[in-house]
Structure formats: structure tokens, C-alpha cells
Amino acid sequence: MNNKTIEDGDYEDEPLTFNNKRDIGLVIKLSLTITFVISFAVFLTAFLTYFNFSKAYSEITQARYAVLGGDLKKSIEYSLNIGVNIDELHNAQVLVNELAKKNSDIDVLRILSANNKILYDKDKSGVAPKQLEIKNGHLVAGTNYKMIEKDDIIILRMPIYNNFSAQVGELQIGYSNQQTNAYLWGTKWFLLQHSILSISLVSFLVLVSVYFITKKFRFRLVGMGSALRNLMSDSCHDPDEVTEKGNFEDAYLVFHEKTQELLLSFDAAEKDLDKLERNNSDV
Amino acid sequence: MFKLRVPIRVSMMALAIFSIIISTLFISFFSLEYMERTLAPEMHKKTVTIGESLHGVIEKVVGYGAKFESLNGMDKYLAELKVEHDDLSYITITNKYHEPLYQTGKPHGRLKSTTDDFSGKDVNTSLVEGFYNTSLVINNGGGGVLGYIHLGQAKGLIQKRLQDSLLDVITVVVVSILFSLELLYFLMVFTISTPVASLKKLLKNASDGDFSHIAAIEARDEIGRFTNYINSALYKLNDRYYSLTERINTLKFSFGEKKVSSSIGGYIDTATRINLFTPPECMEKVSTELTMYIRPALFLLIFSESLSLSFFPIFVQELYEPIYGLSREMVIGLPISIFMLMWALSLPSAGGWSDRVGRRKSFLVGAVITTIGLVLTGLSQSIYDLLLWRCITAVGYGIVFITCQGYITDHTNASNRTRGMAMFLAGFFSGSLCGAAIGGILADHIGYNLTFILSGVLSLAAAAFVARFIHEHKDYEKPENARKAKFSDYMKVLSIPRFITLTLFAAVPAKIALTGFLYYTGPLYMSTLGTEQSSIGRIMMAYGIAMILISPLIGKVADKAKCYTLLIVVGGVLSTFALMVLYFESNLVGVLISMTLLGVAHAIGVPPQIALITEISKSNASEIGVGKAIGIFRLVERIGNVAGPIISGILITVYGYPGAFVGVAVITFIGIIIFSLLFALFNFRDRQLPDLLEEPVE
Numbered sequence: 013m014n015n016k017t018i019e020d021g022d023y024e025d026e027p028l029t030f031n032n033k034r035d036i037g038l039v040i041k042l043s044l045t046i047t048f049v050i051s052f053a054v055f056l057t058a059f060l061t062y063f064n065f066s067k068a069y070s071e072i073t074q075a076r077y078a079v080l081g082g083d084l085k086k087s088i089e090y091s092l093n094i095g096v097n098i099d100e101l102h103n104a105q106v107l108v109n110e111l112a113k114k115n116s117d118i119d120v121l122r123i124l125s126a127n128n129k130i131l132y133d134k135d136k137s138g139v140a141p142k143q144l145e146i147k148n149g150h151l152v153a154g155t156n157y158k159m160i161e162k163d164d165i166i167i168l169r170m171p172i173y174n175n176f177s178a179q180v181g182e183l184q185i186g187y188s189n190q191q192t193n194a195y196l197w198g199t200k201w202f203l204l205q206h207s208i209l210s211i212s213l214v215s216f217l218v219l220v221s222v223y224f225i226t227k228k229f230r231f232r233l234v235g236m237g238s239a240l241r242n243l244m245s246d247s248c249h250d251p252d253e254v255t256e257k258g259n260f261e262d263a264y265l266v267f268h269e270k271t272q273e274l275l276l277s278f279d280a281a282e283k284d285l286d287k288l289e290r291n292n293s294d295v
Numbered sequence: 296m297f298k299l300r301v302p303i304r305v306s307m308m309a310l311a312i313f314s315i316i317i318s319t320l321f322i323s324f325f326s327l328e329y330m331e332r333t334l335a336p337e338m339h340k341k342t343v344t345i346g347e348s349l350h351g352v353i354e355k356v357v358g359y360g361a362k363f364e365s366l367n368g369m370d371k372y373l374a375e376l377k378v379e380h381d382d383l384s385y386i387t388i389t390n391k392y393h394e395p396l397y398q399t400g401k402p403h404g405r406l407k408s409t410t411d412d413f414s415g416k417d418v419n420t421s422l423v424e425g426f427y428n429t430s431l432v433i434n435n436g437g438g439g440v441l442g443y444i445h446l447g448q449a450k451g452l453i454q455k456r457l458q459d460s461l462l463d464v465i466t467v468v469v470v471s472i473l474f475s476l477e478l479l480y481f482l483m484v485f486t487i488s489t490p491v492a493s494l495k496k497l498l499k500n501a502s503d504g505d506f507s508h509i510a511a512i513e514a515r516d517e518i519g520r521f522t523n524y525i526n527s528a529l530y531k532l533n534d535r536y537y538s539l540t541e542r543i544n545t546l547k548f549s550f551g552e553k554k555v556s557s558s559i560g561g562y563i564d565t566a567t568r569i570n571l572f573t574p575p576e577c578m579e580k581v582s583t584e585l586t587m588y589i590r591p592a593l594f595l596l597i598f599s600e601s602l603s604l605s606f607f608p609i610f611v612q613e614l615y616e617p618i619y620g621l622s623r624e625m626v627i628g629l630p631i632s633i634f635m636l637m638w639a640l641s642l643p644s645a646g647g648w649s650d651r652v653g654r655r656k657s658f659l660v661g662a663v664i665t666t667i668g669l670v671l672t673g674l675s676q677s678i679y680d681l682l683l684w685r686c687i688t689a690v691g692y693g694i695v696f697i698t699c700q701g702y703i704t705d706h707t708n709a710s711n712r713t714r715g716m717a718m719f720l721a722g723f724f725s726g727s728l729c730g731a732a733i734g735g736i737l738a739d740h741i742g743y744n745l746t747f748i749l750s751g752v753l754s755l756a757a758a759a760f761v762a763r764f765i766h767e768h769k770d771y772e773k774p775e776n777a778r779k780a781k782f783s784d785y786m787k788v789l790s791i792p793r794f795i796t797l798t799l800f801a802a803v804p805a806k807i808a809l810t811g812f813l814y815y816t817g818p819l820y821m822s823t824l825g826t827e828q829s830s831i832g833r834i835m836m837a838y839g840i841a842m843i844l845i846s847p848l849i850g851k852v853a854d855k856a857k858c859y860t861l862l863i864v865v866g867g868v869l870s871t872f873a874l875m876v877l878y879f880e881s882n883l884v885g886v887l888i889s890m891t892l893l894g895v896a897h898a899i900g901v902p903p904q905i906a907l908i909t910e911i912s913k914s915n916a917s918e919i920g921v922g923k924a925i926g927i928f929r930l931v932e933r934i935g936n937v938a939g940p941i942i943s944g945i946l947i948t949v950y951g952y953p954g955a956f957v958g959v960a961v962i963t964f965i966g967i968i969i970f971s972l973l974f975a976l977f978n979f980r981d982r983q984l985p986d987l988l989e990e991p992v993e
Contacts, residue, residue, distance in 0.1 A: 037516050037517060038486065038487075038516045038517050038518070041482070041486060041516055042307060042479075042482065042486070045478060045479060045482050046307075046310065046311045046314055046475070046479070048478070049311060049314075049315065049471060049474060049475035049478060049479070050314050050315055050318045052471055052474065053315045053318065053319050053467055053468060053471035053475075054318050054319060054322050056467045056471070056733075057319050057322050057323060057326075057463075057464050057467050057468075058322055058326070059740075060463040060464065060467065060736060060740065061322075061323070061326040061330075061464070063739075063740040064463070065326075065330050065333075065334075068330070068334060069333070069334060069337065072334060072337045072338055072341055073337055073341075075341050075380070076337075076340055076341040076344045079341070079344045079345055079348050079380075080344060080348075082348075083348045083351060195333060198333075199329070199333070202326075202329055203322070203326060206321075206322055206325045206326070207322055210318045210321040210322045211318060213318075213321075214314050214317055214318040214321070217314070218310060218314050221310050222307070222310070225303060225306045225307065225310065226303060229303060229487075230517045233517045233518060233520075233521045234517060234520075234521075236521060237517075237520060237521040237524045240521075240524045240525065240528055263494075263495050263498040263499060263502065264498055266498070266502040267498040267501045267502055267525075270501060270502055270504075271501070271528055271532060274532055274536075274566060274570070275532070275535075277566055278535050278536070278539055278566075281539055281543075281559045282539065284558050284559040285539075285542060285543065285546060285555075285558070285559060287558070288546065288550065288554070288555065288558040288559075289546070292549075292550060
């Protein structure tokens with residue numbers, strides 16, 4: 013502890029207790045509190061905005077691929093409805109290739125059988141059936157398809173039904189998450205910048221306002237403080253420096269007067285003692 | 296000239312509110328503008344894809360030989376497409392002369408001009424009369440134009456889509472304002488009011504001649520500096536007095552007492568006679584700690600506990616596993632009932648313990664237990680885990696709750712205790728309201744588990760606050776009736792007919808409605824309606840807002856008119872109406888009306904219960920003491936807290952949600968009718984008794 017107390021003897025012009033930390037004035041203290049609350053409100057707003065944006069952006073992006081996949085799914089279901097088996101569709105690979113060619117941003121496009129074997133794939137023509145690991149995913153609200161994210165690729169899993177409403181296969185359409193991530197990162201940065209800007213601007217206004225709101229109060233305190241300091245250090249102990257009256261000031265004025273009275277008594281007593289000592293030393 | 300003098304505290308509050316609104320408006324405005332800029336191209340891409348898909352269908356059908364001008368079922372197909380993509384305002388297919396052939400939605404009247412400038416493209420998008428219109432050319436096999444497809448999206452669609460975000464922002468602003476008021480009010484009290492009060496006390500002491508104290512203010516601001524000057528002056532006065540006395544004694548030894556006394560006159564004698572000095576090293580510190588100090592900690596803790604209010608039953612539903620003999624709904628209500636039970640049971644012993652170890656220590660222990668309970672609740676894997684962790688949380692919560700009440704009792708006296716308790720209740724409801732609202736939003740975005748963990752962290756923050764700002768005081772005056780209630784006290788109080796009638800038929804039903812409907816059935820029902828967590832939290836806010844706004848007004852009216860019984864009856868009847876609303880209006884608007892009305896009903900009917908209990912205790916159990924009687928009342932009425940979710944669970948199992956609402960309404964109604972009848976009977980009997988006594992004896 014670096015606290016220094018009156019017992020060390022040098023109380024006259026120094027504060028009673030002090031440490032090596034700098035003083036924080038009322039203006040700074042109150043401004044910081046309001047800034048803290050503003051920061052809470054702004055960052056929470058930005059946080060919620062970000063979540064809503066990311067949700068909206070993902071939904072809109074996803075909806076486009078859902079339309080593309082939905083068209084292909086309808087074409088396949090149309091063929092199934094005329095009695096062709098899913099693994100015997102002649103035009104399925106052509107449809108897959110055409111859609112993939114027209115939309116180069118599609119990273120995954122394949123049709124699977126009910127037992128999870130790839131039947132048609134955008135990357136290979138006439139692929140040999142193989143087992144696929146992708147399972148589960150969460151159901152997208154308001155639809156009957158599921159969504160899953162794997163290796164930075166978002167895959168929509170759309171069930172394919174035959175004429176008797178039995179699921180005979182699945183269509184998977186996937187797109188890279190990189191663009192979405194880039195946008196979201198940009199949004200984060202934008203919101204951070206604007207949050208800081210908003211907090212800084214308003215905090216500056218708060219600082220100025222707090223300065224003026226507390227000005228009179230602080231000046232009174234400083235006035236009373238310096239009057240008291242002068243009283244304790246001056247030999248004349250003039251109380252007229254504090255004139256402004258208020259509830260608190262009244263109490264101070266009485267204290268000031270009382271202190272002055274006492275100091276004058278002590279001074280007078282000291283003088284008399286000095287005189288007594290002088291007279292006795294002369295004798 | 297008249298000069299308006301606004302206190303610094305009011306100015307600071309106004310400044311904080313203004314700053315919060317301005318800064319959130321600023322960030323919201325730029326965010327919305329950014330989102331519109333970013334989302335618009337993506338929405339456009341999606342619209343083009345839908346247009347191309349439609350184009351493909353038409354091309355295929357026409358390819359099979361159908362006539363473009365008379366495609367059977369096209370209007371229905373377009374209508375289905377619009378339902379599937381609800382962001383589209385209209386879909387119109389025109390012939391090559393721009394005459395509409397098929398359409399759904401509301402197209403604007405200027406479709407022609409939008410297709411004028413395709414400049415070699417097949418797709419064109421332009422802003423026309425508040426709509427982004429995307430047009431696609433439909434070609435026939437020979438390359439000629441068959442017609443056009445137009446898809447329209449309203450310009451303000453993105454704002455509409457982000458409406459939820461706007462509601463979230465409004466909630467955040469309201470909560471931030473309440474939060475800032477709590478924080479600023481405390482800061483103003485801590486940095487200005489309390490030091491000024493301490494200084495005033497010190498100056499008053501000194502003015503009365505007592506120079507033996509200094510102020511205990513450690514602030515490093517203007518007030519701190521001023522205090523240092525005052526303290527320095529006091530030290531100096533004491534120091535000068537003692538050095539002078541020492542010098543006089545030395546001189547007296549050298550020159551004789553008479554000589555010295557006659558030389559210095561009566562200065563020192565007078566100073567000693569009318570003033571009190573003390574050696575500088577023995578000076579005592581004057582400190583003032585106000586009731587207000589506990590409020591931010593209470594607010595934070597209630598806020599943290601209330602974060603889960605809006606989703607707790609839904610969270611329990613996720614962990615549901617059958618428990619023998621209990622229906623699904625009862626199992627879901629069980630953690631709330633167990634929490635309420637443990638809370639109620641912990642209060643008497645926690646109160647005694649808090650009295651013994653001190654408020655600071657008991658709050659810290661309570662807050663830490665609450666933190667552990669909340670974090671573990673978030674990590675629960677089964678319903679049994681959850682029940683255990685809720686018990687732990689309830690014990691911590693109970694300790695903190697009773698400690699805060701004890702703190703207020705310690706720092707108030709008979710003249711200002713009611714005000715202190717009102718402050719306690721305001722902090723409680725403010726924290727509960729903010730917590731429910733923010734908790735719902737957070738759960739929507741970060742999930743239930745993380746929200747619970749965040750609750751734990753906030754509860755720890757409350758503990759940190761107490762550790763920093765609350766000091767242990769051994770010297771506070773214990774209330775006169777600090778002795779714990781004995782079994783005989785319970786028996787005595789519970790045998791007072793008015794006391795037991797009020798407790799069982801007015802207070803308990805009110806608590807059943809609170810926990811059974813507001814905390815349990817309400818959120819669960821809204822969830823079954825497909826309501827998002829954030830909206831559930833916002834709707835639950837209505838109860839707290841009604842309580843905060845109306846109860847102070849009712850308090851004033853009740854104290855003035857002394858019409859406590861009437862207000863309790865009005866509150867009870869209104870509660871019945873509030874719950875019945877949902878039977879007739881079984882939707883989200885119904886829930887909102889119901890929760891708001893319940894808030895109004897409780898604001899009218901619940902505060903007069905305490906006033907009436909006070910009156911009953913004063914006239915019937917004065918030897919036990921009002922404080923103790925209220926304590927017993929509080930304990931017994933918690934039967935309602937425990938029973939609420941269980942009763943609602945049984946009612947849902949048997950009658951479904953509408954039946955549960957009606958069931959709780961019936962309980963409330965029967966309760967209030969019995970209460971009214973019995974109180975009318977008691978009053979009648981009281982009026983008859985003096986008449987009988989006054990009859991002349993023959």
C-alpha cells in the first residue's frame with residue numbers, strides 16, 4: 013500500500029490520503045458509466061442485427077438453390093410417375109449435367125437411391141453406385157427438405173417420392189459457404205466499425221453534457237475546498253471566500269466559521285505563550 | 296426571474312436515456328441501409344431463378360403443343376408459387392402485346408415500360424412504383440417473342456423482413472434504459488449523495504463542537520478531494536489543540552500554573568469546554584451506507600435468474616423423460632414447483648444464517664451457489680440432473696433474496712422501511728422484466744444452454760458487486776422482533792380467521808396464477824403456437840410493465856382510502872377475466888391481453904394484501920409482531936408458487952390448454968368469492984358485537 017497518512021506529519025498542503033493512482037473527476041466517472049450503458053445497448057443491438065442478417069442472408073441464398081433443386085426433383089418425380097425406376101432414368105444424368113452447367117456455383121448435385129447410393133452425379137457421368145456418408149441434417153422450416161453443412165459446403169437434401177408417396181431416393185444440391193462467410197465477415201466488420209463510431213460520437217456528446225451539467229456543483233466544491241485550504245494556511249483566516257449558499261454550503265459555512273474561531277483562539281493562545289516565554293527569558 | 300433547478304440526478308438520467316436512444320437509432324439506421332444493400336442482389340438472384348424456373352415450365356408445356364394464351368391451371372400454379380415464395384408481391388404473365396394472361400398478386404399498371412429495354416438480354420430488373428420488377432422474355436421455338444413473365448418484390452421488403460430485428464432493438468432500448476437507470480442511480484448515490492450525506496454529518500458534528508471524527512470517503516474525484524481538505528482541517532485542529540496543550544503543560548511545569556493560566560486567558564479552557572477533541576491517531580471515521588447500495592446487486596441477480604423465465608418450460612420439454620405416475624405436463628411443471636418449494640424452504644433458515652454471518656458474506660455465498668446452479672442447469676443432460684441443479688439454484692436464490700430483505704431491514708427504521716421495501720420490489724420487478732425480455736432474444740440466437748451459462752456469469756457479477764461495494768457492519772440496529780418465529784407463533788397467526796382467509800383464498804390463488812400461468816402454461820402455450828423465443832420474452836414483459844406502472848399508483852390510493860379488501864376483490868376478479876380471455880381468444884394476441892391484464896390485476900390486488908395483513912396482525916397478533924406475521928404470511932402463500940405448475944400440469948393433461956386456463960381462472964374466482972363472503976361475514980359480526988355489548992341488561 014502506498015497510502016500515506018497524517019501521522020507522517022505533512023498534511024498541510026497535501027491531501028490526507030493519497031496514492032499513486034491518478035484522480036478521476038466526477039465528469040469522467042459519470043461519462044464512463046453512461047458510455048458503458050451506451051456500449052451495452054449498441055453492442056447488443058449490433059449483435060442481434062448480425063444474427064438477424066445472417067439468418068435472412070442464409071435463407072435467401074438457400075431459397076435460390078431450393079428452387080433449382082426443386083425443378084430437377086419435379087422432373088425426376090414426373091418420370092417416376094410414368095412408371096420408370098429411379099435407377100433406370102435415361103435423362104436424369106443429362107438433367108443433372110445441364111443444371112450444373114448453367115449454374116457453375118453449384119458444388120454438389122447428385123441423386124441417390126433410397127439405400128443411400130449415388131445414382132447420378134454432376135461430377136461423373138454414368139457413375140458406379142457407391143455408398144454416401146452424409147446423413148441427418150436439420151429440417152428447414154416450412155419445407156420437407158433437410159440442410160446440412162459439411163466441409164464448408166451447404167447441402168440441401170430433398171426427398172424424391174414416387175406415385176404412391178413412398179420415398180425412393182434423394183436429391184442433394186450443395187453450394188459453397190465461402191461467399192456467405194465472406195458476407196457475414198464483412199457484416200461483422202461493418203457493425204463493429206459503426207458501433208465504435210456511434211459509441212465514440214455519443215460518448216463525446218455525453219462528456220461535454222456531463223461537464224456542463226455538473227459544472228456548478230464541482231466549482232462549488234472546488235471553491236469550498238480552496239477556501240478551506242486557505243483558511244488552514246493563511247494567518248488571517250478570512251471566511252469571506254465562500255459566499256454561495258445552499259443546503260450543503262450552509263453546513264460548510266458553519267464549519268468554516270467554527271474552524272476559523274478555533275484557529276484564532278489557538279493563534280491568540282500561541283502568541284500569549286510566546287510573550288510569556290519572551291518575558292521570562294528577558295528576566 | 297423564475298429559474299428551473301433540475302437536480303443533477305434527473306439531468307443525468309435524461310442524458311443517459313437520450314444517448315441510448317440516439318446511439319441505437321444510429322446503429323440501426325446504418326445496419327438497415329447496409330442490409331438492404333447486401334440482401335437486395337441476393338433477393339434479385341433468387342427472383343431470377345424463380346422466373347427461369349417458371350419460364351422452363353411454360354417452355355416445356357408449350358413445347359408439348361399447348362396454346363400459350365390458354366394454359367389450363369396456370370393461375371393456380373402461379374398462386375401456389377407465390378405462396379411458396381411469400382416475398383413475391385405479384386407474378387404476371389403477359390402476351391407479347393403486354394396484355395396480362397395469367398396473374399397472381401397485385402401487379403402495378405406499368406408493366407410495358409419495364410420490358411422496353413432488354414437490350415439483348417433475356418432478363419431485366421427495374422424499380423417501378425415501389426416494386427423491383429423482374430421481367431423475362433418468353434421465346435417461341437423460332438426465336439420470336441411469345442410473351443413476358445413479370446415478378447414483383449416490394450421495395451420495403453427487406454425492412455419488413457427485418458421487422459423482428461426492429462422489435463429486438465426496441466426491447467434492447469427499453470432494457471438498456473432500465474439498466475442504465477439502475478446503474479446511474481446507484482452511481483449518483485455512491486459518488487454524490489452518500490459522500491455529501493457523510494460530509495454533512497461530519498460538518499454538523501464539527502459545528503456542534505465534535506472534532507473527533509473524519510469522513511470515510513475514498514473517492515478520487517472533486518468530492519474526494521474536498522473531503523480530504525475537511526479531514527486535513529480536522530486533523531490539523533486536533534493536532535494544534537494537543538500540541539498547544541502539551542506546550543502549556545510544559546510551561547506550567549517551568550513557570551507555575553497560575554502564571555501560565557493568567558497569561559493565556561480562557562482560550563484553551565473555553566475550547567476544551569465546548570468542543571470535543573481527540574488525538575489525531577484516534578479519530579473515528581463517519582460513514583453512511585444507504586439502502587440503495589444493495590439494489591444493483593439485487594437487480595443483477597434477479598436479471599440473471601429471470602433470463603430463463605420465457606423459455607424454461609420449453610427447455611424442460613427438451614429434456615423430458617417419463618417419470619412413473621406423472622403425466623408429461625406434470626413432469627414439465629415439476630422443476631418449477633421444486634424450485635419454488637426449495638426456495639420457500641430455504642428462506643427461514645437462510646434468514647437466520649444471514650443474521651448471524653452478516654449480509655455481505657451471505658449474499659456472496661448465495662450468489663455463488665446461484666451461479667453454480669445456473670451453470671449446471673445449462674449443462675443438464677436429463678430431467679433428474681435438472682431437478683437437482685434447480686434445487687441448488689433455488690437455495691442460492693433464497694439466500695440472496697432473504698439477505699437483501701435483511702439488508703434493507705438493517706438500514707431502515709420504522710419510518711422508512713416501507714419505502715425501502717418498495718425499492719426492493721422495484722429492483723425485483725425491473726430485473727425480472729429485463730431478464731425475461733433479453734433472455735428470450737438470447738435464447739433465440741445463442742440457444743438455451745449458453746443463456747443459462749451467461750445467467751451464471753451475471754450472477755457472479757452480482758457477487759463481485761457486493762464484494763466491492765457492501766461492507767460488513769456489526770453495529771446496525773436489529774429490528775425489535777428479530778427473534779425467529781416459533782411453532783406457537785405459526786399456530787397463533789394461522790388461527791386468526793381473517794389471516795387464514797386472506798392467505799388461502801386471495802394470496803395463494805394469486806401465486807397459482809403467477810407460476811401456473813405466467814411462468815409455466817403461458818410460455819409453453821406460446822411455444823405450441825409457433826412463437827419465437829424473443830417474442831415470448833417480449834409478451835411476458837407486459838406483466839412486469841403493468842406491475843411497475845400500476846402498483847405505485849394503487850399503493851397511494853390504497854393507503855389513502857384504506858380500501859384494501861375492495862382492491863383485493865377487484866384484483867381477484869380481474870385475474871379471473873385475464874385467464875378467461877384465452878378461452879375466447881386462443882392466439883398470441885389473447886396471450887398478450889391475458890398477461891397484461893394479469894399484471895394489472897396483480898398490481899391492484901397483491902400490494903393491498905400486505906397492508907391488510909399488517910392491519911390484521913396489529914389488531915390480532917400484536918404480541919407476535921407485524922414483521923413476523925408478514926414472514927409467516929409470505930411463507931404460507933408460497934404454497935401457491937409450488938402448486939401452480941402442478942395444478943396447471945394436471946389441468947393440461949386432462950383438459951388441454953384452454954381447460955388449464957379456465958381451471959386456474961375458476962380456482963382464482965372461487966377463491967376470491969369465498970374471500971369476499973367471509974370478509975363480509977367478519978365485518979358483519981364485528982358490527983353486531985358492539986351492539987350486543989351495548990344492549991341493557993335487565
